[in-house]
Amino acid sequence: MLNSFFNKSRAAADTEKQKDYRNIVFIQIIIIVFGLTLSGHVIEDTKTPEAKLVITIFSIFGLTYSFLLWDLLRNFTNSKTLIRIYLLLLFGSIGVGLLVEFPYYTFIDVPDRRIILLLVHAMLFVTEVIIISFAIRDIFSGEYLTPDKLWGSACVFLMIGISFGSLxxxxxxxxxxxxxxxxxxxFPNYSECVTYSLAILGGMDPGQPEASRLIRNIGILEAVWGNLFVVLVIGKLMGLPRPPKPGDAA
Incomplete structure (x- = not known):
């Protein structure tokens, strides 16, 4: 009876985690697809009505994505300190970003936007790295092949592309x-950075011949890391048995 209780509790936790992974994958796909198709409106001029609308839409997607990452983090740790720190980083980066970069109204006129943007993207990158490390540990733990591991693998793979774009x-x-x-x-530079990263991750020509040597070399590291992650995930998950059904004999 006690084993049955723990199995049910573990199954409920895995189901919740699977839902969180799935939600993040869906918002990642939305961000990537719409980003690749609509970012052209902001490359040349961010002041047009179309560009302002695109930036606003992606700000909403980015807010949703950040919140879902925080929700996923709660599955990995019981440390209230870490969860609160992430929440503070989340609200801090979003609040500062909106005050400086809101397309329809300038709340704060900052002479050098680079410093503010540097802080915002640094906080975003740090939180993405934290989530990736927890998710990888989760994927490679456990004795059975469960749906949450499949969704988690897709989530981490896409997050690699987005996080390297932030870098x-x-x-x-x-x-x-x-x-x-x-x-x-x-936004123009960030959208092209994410596009560059996804092209590298997908094994395609990123189409930025003027990229610096540092970015090109980090792109090589991203390609190697992405392929290595795929190989390790396939090797790990293919070797795991499916979980026993509740009616199976012990």
């Missing part, structure tokens, strides 16, 4: 023009 943008904020000297800092 490329950080490099561009520190040294402007590292990806493309014609890209303005802010």
């Amino acid at each position: 490329y943008d950080l490099i561009c904020l520190i040294k402007p023009g590292s990806l493309n000297p014609r890209l303005a800092i802010g």
Whole structure:
């Protein structure tokens, strides 16, 4: 009876985690698909009505994505301190970002936006790395092949592309023009950094011949890491048995 109780509790936790992974994958797909198709409106000019609408929509998607990452983090740790720190980083980055980058009204006129954007993207990158580390540990733990591991693998793979995009943008904020000297800092540069990262992860030509040597070399590391993750996940999950059904004999 006690074993049955623990099995049910574990199954409920896995179901909740699977739902969180699935929600993140869905919002990741939305961000990636719409980002690749609509980012052209903001590359040349961020002041047009179309560009402002696109930036607003993706700000909402980004807010949703950040909240879902926080919700997922609660599955991995009981540390209230870590959860609160992440929540503070989340609200801090979003609040500062909205005050400085809101497309329809400038709440705070900052002479050098690079410093603010650097802080915002640094906080975002740190939280993404924390979530990825917890998720990888979760995927490679356990004795059975469960749906949450499959959704978790997809979540981490897409998060690798998005997080490396944040890293490329950080490099561009520190040294402007590292990806493309014609890209303005802010959403235009960030969207192209994520596009560059996803192209690298997908094994395609990223199409940025003027990218700096540092970004190109980090792109090589991303490609190797992405392929290694896929190989390890396939090797791990293919070797796991499916969980026994409740009616199976012990």
